[in-house]
Every structure is written in structure tokens, then in C-alpha cells.
Amino acid sequence: MKALSLPKEQREQMIAQIQHFFEVERGESIGDLAADSVLDFFLQSAGPLIYNQALADCRTTLNERMAGLEEDIYALEQHPPLRPRR
Numbered sequence: 001m002k003a004l005s006l007p008k009e010q011r012e013q014m015i016a017q018i019q020h021f022f023e024v025e026r027g028e029s030i031g032d033l034a035a036d037s038v039l040d041f042f043l044q045s046a047g048p049l050i051y052n053q054a055l056a057d058c059r060t061t062l063n064e065r066m067a068g069l070e071e072d073i074y075a076l077e078q079h080p081p082l083r084p085r086r
Contacts, residue, residue, distance in 0.1 A: 004043045004051070019032075
């Protein structure tokens with residue numbers, strides 16, 4: 001799998017959020033480089049897990065929709081009229 005990357009604007013926003021988290025939750029100030037390293041760590045370690053969960057969610061949704069479509073197709077089936085036996 002290709003390494004997860006973010007557009008520049010999203011990356012800058014995430015770096016700012018990481019810095020805010022460290023300041024509020026830990027009482028620590030970290031610079032852009034440190035926050036960027038934290039972001040890279042989580043993208044590399046958690047990114048594939050989150051990606052795989054998203055794919056599993058897509059599979060579930062797709063299977064539910066396919067089951068609904070299959071029911072719709074069965075509902076369209078036509079059956080010949082029954083004729084009494086002689």
C-alpha cells in the first residue's frame with residue numbers, strides 16, 4: 001500500500017491540532033517539526049488500520065445494498081399461471 005499523505009493545507013491543520021492537543025492536554029509546547037513527526041508516526045502506524053476499517057465498512061454497505069438489489073430482482077420475476085391438471 002502506498003504511504004498515506006495529506007494535502008499541504010490538511011497537513012498544516014493537523015499539525016496545528018497536534019500542537020493544540022499537546023498544549024491543552026499535556027501542558028507542553030511543541031514545534032512544527034515535532035508535531036509533523038507525531039503526525040507522520042500516526043499516519044504510518046494507524047493509517048493502514050483506519051484505511052482497512054473504512055474498506056470493511058464499505059464492504060458491509062455494499063453487501064447490504066447488493067442484498068437489497070437481489071430482493072428487488074426476485075420481486076420482478078414473473079411466474080407462469082398455474083393450470084389445473086387434467
